[in-house]
Amino acid sequence: MPELGFSVSHTTRPQRAGEEEGREYFFVTHEDFEKRIEAGEFLEHADVHGNLYGTSLAEAKKATTTGKDLIVEIDVQGAIQIMERLGDPVVSIFILPPSFEVLKSRLTGRGTESGAALALRLKNAFNEVKNALAEVLENSEHKYFKYVVINEDVSIASDQIVSIIRAERQLLNRQTEAIWGIFDTFHASKHQFDGE
Secondary structure: OOOEEEOOEEEOOOOOOOOOEOOOEEEOOHHHHHHHHHOOOEEEEEEEOOEEEEEEHHHHHHHHOOOOEEEOOOOHHHHHHHHHHHOOOOOOEEEEOOOHHHHHHHHHHHOOOOHHHHHHHHHHHHHHHHHHOHHHHOOOOOOOOOEEEEOOOHHHHHHHHHHHHHHHHOOHHHOHHHHHHHHHHOOHHHOOOOOO
């Protein structure tokens, strides 16, 4: 979907082999990140597994000023911040692994984290899922995520995400300007009809 923009987050975590500055993340020091927080430069930020991550307002504006919808791939804490801050225009999709065992296997298979980092990530997974899906799991009044995609097969999950984005674009309230433009062409005073 070329009409989608993708936000590159800032992080304090170390750069991994094969990652490029500005492609996967903007890698910054903890001190620099804290300065950016104080300056109000982030749309959202969170401490995730012992590292700081944040979506800069400048990065978000880069995509949205070109008329693109912005994809922000972030953890639950950051997603909740964005949903609370921006409200209705946010289309929230929680991507859920089919099981804890599959998540563990995928993370282990990546080989990108130390044993301690992997253990922390897996330990935190339970609370992330619980917080994201509190409405269902705990009958909570918090309604954070509008959609859930179970990522059993990446190709199928990708197609489901594309379907959600396309359906959201067709909502009446997202097409108001176009509707008014079309309605204006139907105005009777602009047309002469047979039999009048």
